[in-house]
Amino acid sequence: MTKQIQFFDTTLRDGEQTIGVNFSVEQKVEIAKELERWGVDVIEAGFPVASPEDFEAVQAVSRAVKRTRVTGLARARKGDIDACIKATKDAAHKQVHVFIATSPIHRESKLHMTKDQVIASIRDSVTYAHQFFDIVEFSPEDATRTEPDFLVDSIETAIHAGATVINIADTVGYTNPVEFAELFKNLRENVKEFDDITFSVHCHDDLGMAVANSLASIENGATRIEGTINGIGERAGNAALEEVAAALYVRRDYYDATSNINLKETKRVSDMISDFANMPVPHNKAVVGANAFAHESGIHQDGMLKNPQTYEILTPESVGANKTTLPLGKLSGSHAVMAKLNKIGYDVDRDDMKKIFPIFKRVADDESIVTEDDLKEIMDKVKEAVH
Incomplete structure (x- = not known):
């Protein structure tokens, strides 16, 4: 019972x-x-x-x-x-x-x-x-x-x-x-x-x-x-x-x-x-921490994009948190970077990522988090390289 x-x-x-x-x-x-x-x-x-x-x-x-x-x-x-x-x-x-x-x-x-x-x-x-x-x-x-x-x-x-x-x-x-x-x-x-x-x-x-x-x-x-x-x-x-x-x-x-x-x-x-x-919640705190529904590892991000249940046993919505995030950093994979670029308006495919991803990796080595502005600069560099 x-x-x-x-x-x-x-x-x-x-x-x-x-x-x-x-x-x-x-x-x-x-x-x-x-x-x-x-x-x-x-x-x-x-x-x-x-x-x-x-x-x-x-x-x-x-x-x-x-x-x-x-x-x-x-x-x-x-x-x-x-x-x-x-x-x-x-x-x-x-x-x-x-x-x-x-x-x-x-x-x-x-x-x-x-x-x-x-x-x-x-x-x-x-x-x-x-x-x-x-x-x-x-x-x-x-x-x-x-x-x-x-x-x-x-x-x-x-x-x-x-x-x-x-x-x-x-x-x-x-x-x-x-x-x-x-x-x-x-x-x-x-x-x-x-x-x-x-x-x-x-x-x-x-x-x-x-x-x-x-x-x-x-x-x-x-x-x-x-x-x-x-x-x-x-x-x-x-x-x-x-x-x-x-x-x-x-x-x-x-x-x-x-x-x-x-x-x-x-x-x-x-x-x-x-x-x-006046006690900040640790970022890695279970259930309510800022990182509880954030994934940076390329393997994890790839899994999340294919099926969120691969790496989340609890949805952010179920506990009133905002949403799952896939912050881009040096551990991120090309799938997550491509998904983010498409989300902010760039029409890129896997072939395009062969040129984009190496530049992303160089930027990510120097930045803790790669922002949308960083991605726009990366895309500008790709355009310059093409021309």
């Missing part, structure tokens, strides 16, 4: 933890509206207890969106949860996201708490939150470095206290797809309520595996993916949601999963985040 995958966007909370990024309340509202158009199921609008501005932002987003569920983040503390209650009061659809670290290094070095104390904190905070929210999400922070049996105990405690969503956080990007599969296998075997609960994942990209780990989780029982647009976030960032969405679309034969994401809005929301965060 085809799985329905929820998308949980934390661009406004975890994404804003990117060094140098500071969205205004107005920008957060604009982003939230665009995320709603893109089709995300949940927007994590901020950490309300962190500051008055964060509280105001969560409140403003709660009032602005109509279909998407809004959540605030809360430590396993009554005061944090109270701030979420107040900030999301006007949301048409809301939940709360409660977390506490469960790994040995976090328990001992950061929290200075025993296992029993952590379990008690989970029970008390989730029980309290459940009085005010129908949907309570609980995250064992640093879950992928937590002892498997204690992770099960923490999750079962949260479920019995009223949690309806369990988020497995790979907080420092430590795991890999094989280990993540094993983690989910252990949960499936030992958490009795596994099939009755929404399992989510929140993967960081410290080792470059956030998207791969997120996709592996879908294969192993997760039905919600958390991440950010353009993969922004703390340190090396979060799973790039646009990449997860594109992978589910292109490889629907493999994942047998669908979502509410409107892929055609992808480039628009990516550009908005890039602009507001």
Whole structure:
């Protein structure tokens, strides 16, 4: 049966933890509206207890969106949860996201708490939150470095206290797809309520595996993916949601999963985040980078001219990008050069290219990109040589 995958966007909370990024309340509202158009199921609008501005932002987003569920983040503390209650009061659809670290290094070095104390904190905070929210999400922070049996105990405690969503956080990007599969296998075997609960994942990209780990989780029982647009976030960032969405679309034969994401809005929301965060998208970035649909190699250009599917598994139109481009450079072949010349008004054939292409190659050796003006100069030189 085809799985329905929820998308949980934390661009406004975890994404804003990117060094140098500071969205205004107005920008957060604009982003939230665009995320709603893109089709995300949940927007994590901020950490309300962190500051008055964060509280105001969560409140403003709660009032602005109509279909998407809004959540605030809360430590396993009554005061944090109270701030979420107040900030999301006007949301048409809301939940709360409660977390506490469960790994040995976090328990001992950061929290200075025993296992029993952590379990008690989970029970008390989730029980309290459940009085005010129908949907309570609980995250064992640093879950992928937590002892498997204690992770099960923490999750079962949260479920019995009223949690309806369990988020497995790979907080420092430590795991890999094989280990993540094993983690989910252990949960499936030992958490009795596994099939009755929404399992989510929140993967960081410290080792470059956030998207791969997120996709592996879908294969192993997760039905919600958390991440950010353009993969922004703390340190090396979060799973790039646009990449997860594109992978589910292109490889629907493999994942047998669908979502509410409107892929055609992808480039628009990516550009908005890039602009507001003042973070240019790398040219080679998957799905939304400037070079994602550009081909310079002669072999690739020849294939593209014959059939675009030879080198494109995703069309630019499907993600709202402009169009495929075949920039001409020193690696371009005569087929692409001839096609470009014909496009700009020159009637040339393969015989003509025997004279034109050597001149093109000499020009291309000195230019990173051969422009239309360069091509016109080349054609002038060809004419001069003929006369």
